[in-house]
Amino acid sequence: MIEERRLGPVVGLGTWNTFGSDAGNAREVVGAALDAGIRLFDSSPMYRGAEQSLGRALAWRRDDATVATKIWAQSVEEGREQYARQVEWFGRVAIEQIHNLAAWREQLEWLEPERAEGRIDKLGVTHYQARSFDELATALRTRRFDVVQLPYNPHEREAEDELLPLAAELGVAVIVMRPFGEGALLRQPPSEDELAPLRAFGVETWPQALLKWVLSDERVDVAIPATSRAERTAENARAGEPPWFGPDERALVAELAS
Numbered sequence: 001m002i003e004e005r006r007l008g009p010v011v012g013l014g015t016w017n018t019f020g021s022d023a024g025n026a027r028e029v030v031g032a033a034l035d036a037g038i039r040l041f042d043s044s045p046m047y048r049g050a051e052q053s054l055g056r057a058l059a060w061r062r063d064d065a066t067v068a069t070k071i072w073a074q075s076v077e078e079g080r081e082q083y084a085r086q087v088e089w090f091g092r093v094a095i096e097q098i099h100n101l102a103a104w105r106e107q108l109e110w111l112e113p114e115r116a117e118g119r120i121d122k123l124g125v126t127h128y129q130a131r132s133f134d135e136l137a138t139a140l141r142t143r144r145f146d147v148v149q150l151p152y153n154p155h156e157r158e159a160e161d162e163l164l165p166l167a168a169e170l171g172v173a174v175i176v177m178r179p180f181g182e183g184a185l186l187r188q189p190p191s192e193d194e195l196a197p198l199r200a201f202g203v204e205t206w207p208q209a210l211l212k213w214v215l216s217d218e219r220v221d222v223a224i225p226a227t228s229r230a231e232r233t234a235e236n237a238r239a240g241e242p243p244w245f246g247p248d249e250r251a252l253v254a255e256l257a258s
Contacts (some may be wrong), residue, residue, distance in 0.1 A: 013042070021049025041066070099126055
C-alpha cells in the first residue's frame with residue numbers, strides 16, 4: 001500500500017507537459033493513476049489545457065481525487081477569473097497554490113477568505129527556480145500558507161539548505177515537483193546490477209529509485225511525477241510503498257545520478 005502523509009498518498013500526478021488539452025489521453029492516465037492508488041492531481045492554468053482535461057477525466061470519480069491547482073496571474077482580476085474556471089471544472093479546489101510567486105501578496109488577500117469560508121482547504125505557494133527560494137522562504141514566514149511546492153531530486157538539492165527545514169519548523173506540507181529533473185535524470189539509467197542493492201526496498205526501475213530517494217526524506221509529503229503514459233502511473237505508485245531508504249541508499253542513488 002502507498003504510504004499516506006498529510007496530503008494523502010505520497011505519490012501524486014503532475015500534469016506539466018503531459019496530456020494538455022487531449023482529454024482522451026487524460027482519461028487514460030488519470031484513470032490508471034486512480035486505480036493505482038494515486039489521489040492528488042496537480043495542475044495549473046499555465047499547463048496548456050491540462051486543467052480542463054483533468055476536470056473532464058475526473059468527472060466520474062471526483063470523490064476519489066484531491067485537486068491541487070494554481071493561480072498564475074499578475075492581477076487579482078485575472079486570478080479570480082482563473083479560480084472561477086477551476087470551480088467550474090473541478091467543483092472544488094482542495095489546494096490552491098500561487099504559482100511561481102506571481103503577485104502572491106495581492107492574491108492572498110482574496111484567497112484567504114475563500115479558505116476561511118471552507119471553499120478551499122489549503123493555500124500553497126510554488127517556485128521552480130532556486131534563485132527565487134529566498135522569496136519563497138519570505139512567503140512561508142508569513143505563516144499564511146499551508147503548503148509549499150518546490151523542485152527536489154539528486155541534481156536539485158537547494159531546498160535542503162533552507163526551505164525543507166523551514167517547512168518542517170512551520171508545519172508546512174511539502175509537494176515535490178520535478179522528482180525526475182523534468183526527465184533529465186532518466187536519460188542514462190543505471191544498469192540492473194547497479195540497482196541491485198535497492199531491490200530489498202522494492203525498487204525495480206530507475207524512476208522508482210529516484211522517487212523513493214525523494215520520499216525517503218520525511219519532510220516531503222507527496223511527489224508529483226508527470227507522465228502522459230498510463231502504464232507509468234502504477235510503476236510510480238509502487239515507489240510510494242515502504243521501506244524507505246536510509247542514508248547509504250540515498251547516497252547510492254545520488255552517486256548513480258551524478
